[in-house]
Amino acid sequence: MRRRGVVAGVLVLGVALLAGPSSAGAVGPSDTPAFSKTETISRAHLVAGVSTPVDTRTVTATVSQTTKLRDRQAITVQWSGAHPTGGLVADVNSSAASQEEYPVVVMQCRGVDDSSAPTAKQVSPQTCWTQTPLERFQADYGFTFPPYRVDLWARPADRTAQAGQPDPFPSACEGQAGSATHWVPFVAADGHAYYGGGRSGCAGIAPEASLSSPALQPSNTTYGVSDLSGNGSAKFVVQTADTNASLGCSDTVACSLVIIPIMGISCDTDAAKLPVEDQPGDAAADAFALCSKTGFYKPGDTAGGSVDVEDLAVAGQLWWSESNWRNRITVPLSFSQSASVCSVFNSAVPAYVYGSETMAQATEQWGPHFCLNSTLFKFQHVQTGEPQAKNLLESGSIEAAFQAGAPQTPFTRRVVEAPVAVTGFVVAVEVDDVHGHPAATVKLNPRLLAKLLSESYPSNSSMKAAYAALGRNPSNIAEDPEFQALNPGLPTSILNGEQAASILTLSSDSDVIWALTSYLNADPEARAWLNGTPDPWGMVVNPRYERIVLPVTNWPLLDTFIPKDWYATGTNPCLTGKQGVPWLPLVSSPVSNLATITLDMQFDIANPLISCSNAQLPNQKLVAMGRQAPGNRFIFGITSLPDAERYQLSTAALQTQVSSGAGTKFTDSTGRTFVAPSYDSLKAAVAMLKPDKTLNTWLLPYASMRTSSTGAGAYPGTLLLSMDVAVEGLPKADAARYATLLRFAVGSGQTPGLGNGQLPPGYLPLTTTNGGAALTAFSLRAANAVANQTGALPLVTGGTLAPPVPATTGGAGTGGNGGVGTPPPTTTPGPPTTTPPPTTGPVVAGATQPLGSTTGVGSGAGGLVLPLVLLLALVGLLAGPLTGLVLRVRSGR
């Protein structure tokens, strides 16, 4: 009996999938496929001793990157020439997807495909990872000779009734075996064999496996879909032993990517050479009928319902059967040294740098460079929004911050903004064209981005009917003639298209939003539209956003329209009878960090919080729409270029200039220039950076980028990342470390690569060739100023702002005028030398009995210390002019 997993309802899949997705590969080392191989494979039955060919295909597979792989990195696998796939399901990584007909199965296996290697180091179905035990177990309760028992190429042992059965047979599995059963244990790196045993996992599963999918993270085993022409692609997330110890791939344990284009079982129902009990005999005709089936579904059809109807002989479930396994294309993979290099037990005090998430990929590689070098120190990047870090730095709460743009007003403290990297924000797009393939390129102009951000697409027909102000607007971007003109070949309407009415962006304060909205604000078409001028097709801005002042660090959700009548219809029980919740902000549903957006885009998760969960229960709630079906995806998100590189996200090309037809209707992209993020387009943007005297940093001139010849090729999402550090008031030792960090960042830290201490893809190396000389030279001056802590501030326009008039403090002697680390005398290093009354920690007491209650800041001379300390701190801040106050206070005591 074959069991069909729950296949999600009726999916509206077009003929799915996929030809070349355009990833942001231009900014990394993986522009051309690292691996390409062509194999001719066939299915041929053995009938009365004669080989009878049924199907022969020539399949080519390419893989974007096969060496120096990092844990959980995505690589792109593409193929052509495969049998078109039928019986499609939404989630190609689910165990249900194994029931597709003619999928291309992509899996990660331990070992190499080399018959000269020791057996233990060779790939086999037993070393290939599947998330669920269901994907490696077959049991048939009604018929004794299912297709895998009459597989022409299978070893005799695999054609027995109970092939691969564990010995001893686990008692928990009583009743699991059928009249024919086939087990493929998973053999872990430590040699342990997990037999699984179907849905129940009765014979044990690896700790990383799960009984059902999806687990919290989708599996990487992929039942890839080939389109009607036999083409397809998949983004495959490789796992090292860090994530999957049972699979155990590492820089020392070789692994492979195994690509199995399912052709169907080559049948041999005579089984002439087998023992008599393994010959179908009277059942041969029935066995052949089952084994020779060619598919229940037409290619491109969606799997229906929960009934087992697919033809097992051509289903992905039998990937391990020799007829399929022998057709594999094996891709050797090698891995970077594990990042497990910094000890968690390193008790050194780290040099903390707070701030920009766009630095995260770089600091993840830079960190080990520091922790591994005993002459250096530990370096810790605490990720916060840039404006939050700026505020903390301004107030002296932290010592250093990564920024992705200048503060809107200069720091009031003496802080140098030293460039450390150039990258960009990207508009990640997961959009499938009319054929169900990932769109090769998607072009966006500022006005389209403004439309997505400003809650101006009504998102569905109910809203369109209810919301008069937006009643004439397209429901979503797919229906927008402006988008269609720039992006021919994409669907012009999509069912359940709310996810295409907005773009997933940040809810927290961010320099990324500042850069994005600066770009929109500089564009006359976008600005005019935001000011209320309809676009040439008649679409208007949501009136709540009309004349919005840009740029901003936080994109506001301003729509207030509540479609009461529609809510009353009960379509969405979570909204029925509820008052006060406008619809469009739920469609926007921004999130508080870029990592979440990256994850959602990686797994095609549409974030609008509009699905009603636990509908009639007290704990009902609106949840995200969830994963989009391949072939039918249409989602956008703002994230960073390094994230897009690491996770192989496709990115939009952004409009830089309009040479003709501005402000009028257009039917194609003629007269408009679009630029994708690449080394070249980042380099062009760097060439345009302008030193700004007031903010003492470089700014992108968004206005002139629209007109100058260099600007045409400059990526408008470019971000100049800086490390901001005070040049006075820091403790010397801390200052020295930040100076070292800066010198590293603009020195060897700019070496591109995937190793420790190198600059990962997605950042433009700041070399002289790339126009980074002025930036790095300034950062080196900045490093000196940070190390010296004299208050002298290097200026981007040349020269140095002299140190402020030296201030005298109450004796701390570190100088400065209010920076951090100007401790008043009573709080010099270490624990307080004064003895404030002991304030206890949480009262550790018996469950009911409070003990040791605090005396508080109450009594005696000790009580005076606190206010004194505070005052003295203040004095530290105010320095010279108020020195007298200290004396007065002291005498007062």
Added chain:
Amino acid sequence: MRPVRPLLLALLAGTVAAMLASAGPAQAAVSHTLIQGSGSGWSSNAVRQWIADVQPSGLQVVYTASGSAIGRKDFALKTTDFAVSDIGYQGKDSATNEDDTSLGRAYAYLPIVAGGTSFPYQVKVGGQLVRNLRLSGTTLAKIFTNQITNWNDPAITADNNGRKLPSLTIIPVVHSEGSGSSAQFTKYLDTDFASIWRPFFGHSGLTEYFPRKGGAIAQNGSDGVMNFIASGAANGAIGYDEYSYALGKNYPVAKIENSAGYFTLPTQYNVAVALTKALINTDKASPNYLLQDLHQVYVFGDPRTYPLSSYSYMIIPTAADDQRMTTAKRQTLADFLYYSICQGQAEMGPIGYSPLPVNLVQASFDQTARLKTADPAVDLTKRNVTTCHNPTFVSGQPTRNYLAEIAPPPAACDKVGAGPCNGNVGTTNGNPTSGGKLPVTPTTPGSTAGPTAGATATPSVNPDTGQPLTGGDGTTTATDLVGVPTELAADSHDTTGVLGVLAVIELLLILVLPPLLARKFFLRKGSSS
């Protein structure tokens, strides 16, 4: 009865060698592997940071902030390796009546971080966001039980020392998911405002599913709640969540009155002071070992207390035969926890949490040891609280909490019957130590310090005139509204000129305020002794 302390002292005495040894990079081959957990949104900003921190150490951790209730359920169903929850298993949820147990999976609780449940709000006056709202506990209780429904309510006016807000309907915003922040808030209501809370709820006790009634709005998750409060439709809204969410958005939160009659914010200092009154269950035999009883926190009389302070917990599997766990997973969990509760505490203050005090760090270490009890192959050497650089620590004195000791007193204008202060007073939240070496006394109230006092915050200037709205003591002088509004981010233009003026004014405040404050403080001391 303090079983923790002797243990700790012994540990402190015996570990100098270990400290030295542990300074070097990666040691022996301890095998790690991916661990997955789910739960609290309240503490997820902290957990997310720790996950990023340990990645270079080869620890792979996946965390989904689906809410404490789901977190405990996932753990019980053995679909996760750990849970994060703001409360323990409740037996049954009083609202949904669903079972809330671990379904037999053996577990231990351990505190991972402290923080304050804050009350972000959107009240605009003349198109400007009010940033200095103050609320008493009673008013808060009445707002969330729909008894006070308009911002011009006399109770709110009284909380704000007579400054009246215009007529504007209050929109209480509650979590729709089973949320630890709902549990923390309703526990506070049930404990201190039973006569208001219980008739509304229908019975006594806390709930993770806040009953949405009347004009209240329910939103899913911390992002959902914050998104709604800050949205265009939400003028008049007030919700609740951990302080870090409001900080990340630079959004105002209400100052809440404590028992000393001061209105305070959930800074790491005020939270640390408050939690010195947390009663921790120290009965190791109890299923609730280490869980918190906060009733004394709510009413602590120290003026530096933030009343709605609490700890968040991790739930870890302790059975030797736990089917999800392997040596590698336990090792990863142990090392992740070690980092989180040790070094990971130092970075918590600036992002909106408050570090654990040393005795709880030690207690959590002890709980982590149960992973080794379950599996002797787990390596737990080199764990030492003295290496944590935790800003609450005073070397050799494990019962002291340095943060609580040096917590600045509230400004005089934050007292009942005084003020209100302008929007950035009392927001100090930086670490007392810079780089873990030199303690820097926190800047005093009235300075420009603090995360909400950024370049975009213009709290003391009339945006139209550029003139100060405040008196020299930080007290607002405007008579017609509570707030000293600042511009919405969306409305901001180039305000370089205005901000320049502001900087000067803020400097003046720094100069003028402290002597005044000091005088008040000393006078009070003098009269009480």
